[in-house]
Amino acid sequence: MRFSSRSKVSIVVSLAAIVAIVAGFAVYATFGKSASSAHAAGSTFSFSGALSKAKMTGTVSVGSLPTTGAAPTGKYLKYSDHGRPSANGVSAAAVAARRPSAKNSIMTAGALLHNFDGVSAIQNAQQNGFDVEPPDESIAVGSNYVINTVNLTIAAYKKNGQIAAGPISIGPFFGENAAIQGFLNGTGVISDPRAYYDSASHTWFILVWVTDYVGGTSHVDVAVNSSDPIYTPWNIYQIDVTDALAAGCPCLPDFTILGVDQYNVYLMPNEFQLSGAGGFNGSQIYVLSKADLISGNPTPNVVHFGGLSIAGTIAYHLQPANEHGSAPAEYFMNSLDPNNTFDNRLGLWAMTNRAKVSQGVIPNLTATVIGSEAYSMPQNAQTPVGFNSGISALGFPAQTSGLITGDFDALGELTYINGHLYTALNTSVNIPGDTVARDGIAWFDVMPKLSGGTISGSSYVNDQGYIAAQGLYLLYPHVEVSSSGTFAIVFSYTGASTFPSAGYVLRQSGNKNFGPLHTAASGAAPDNGFTAVGGPGRWGDYSAGQLDPSGSGIWFATQYIPNNGDQFANWGNRLFEIQG
16 A cells, blocks of 8 residues: 655656567566765664564464455545655756666566466455455465455465465454455555465465554554464464554555565555655564564564664665575665655665564664666556546546556665675666657666675665667566575566556576566456546556575465456456566
8 A cells, every 4th residue: 555646746767779670569667776876885874763562463264264245335535645845946947867777688587387367457456345346466475375465355376386275364363353444434444465475484474554543543463374364373473563653644655565584574664644745754674583583583673773773864665685595684665756856876774683673672783875877757558448437437537548656766676695685666767769758667786885884885886777679568576585696586567558467577587588478367458447537447566476485486476467357346356476
């Protein structure tokens, strides 16, 4: 879920372009180390944390929950937008002078091993009684199961796509039936479930955040299961994130992100004020001992880091790294674009002294700025014009096209493996031969460096580039890199003659270039999401992925539009595995 305003701006970077037609699309990619200025030492910022307690609120067994819900009421809920700064007077000409372009490279992509539909808009409405857009999908992959969460539903699948449990509403799963009702009647909100399987501890984690507008409180629920997620109980924990002493709080913990390393679990809300001018307090970090959650400690310690800023900018959508293997710190990254225009910097953070959170020891958190390739605010995307029965039924124009595709150039989820950090973001791009700016992907391979337990200004972008396709918009990337070095990116894509589809690109180990765009699921209809003015549907808010712990496969989840006939929201959710 995303609450923020968008400013339609983009940037230009002049790069040589080579065009090739691949499977009907011209696909572009660039690579190369960042300029030497990105390697220059920068200032280091330090932050203080505070201790509190979480509490276990109960247990739940998936098998005891109902798998069929009430018929949808026909009410459609679409997330409102509020929050970020505007372009602050940056001219259109200045923005246009900084838009990236990209060059092409081709190779053979990895094979699809599994490919099936996850939770759909129809199933989500059946479980909760109303439609919600966008889906905000997440995926967790264990040895035997794949768990898919969306707003506001959970389902578990066998790896061949056969349903193992669900779909079920997140309301009864987390004991939050009142929050589901509050979402429907406007007295609160429950949103953004995230799922992750930690192969090191054989533990499943799922989170969701909840705000009670009437009571003026917010919390994050975390479900924990270190056994079979279908047949054994989950422990449910609640973490108070009301942050009552912060400006404008109680606050809305929008877009809470989940990170796991060898010691801790990291919960990362983006804190929007509910009172006063409704400002933004920045990303928050809540740290809980992984061992405490797994052992069932009823009141584990929580360390909270708030008031986070870097280079004079409030930290926005700070991403925690999900670690593969041992790392000397828990790393975080964020993009830096305070004016919603363009930038060529990244925030890089490190948390050290992490092992004793359960004993009440507060870790050390430091940050620095590194240079990168340029990136900018993405565009709204074109789609084929289609008949929107949901809009027509509510008295709005039935013909619609396009997607509202994102509010900012924020980084997607972060992966640490073999000493590298990998991530990507959406950016506006210029593509040779196209007459308008498109949405593409800027990706980053970062080498973090520590010095005396703090992040070092000698950290740098080791490799980076752009992925784009002529005539298409590539939306909401997620990066995964296997232990063998296979680099894969999943995304949705659409265009004026292409229904929203699920795609991916791959760079195999030992190669410098990405291969062509490959399709996991072709779109079959336009998005029919309703907006207050009868305009385009709301896309996103992200894609997801995870390495398969029992093999060399890479799993992904992303949004697309099947032909499912839902009149108010018709998104689908594609789950697939590729050979890593």
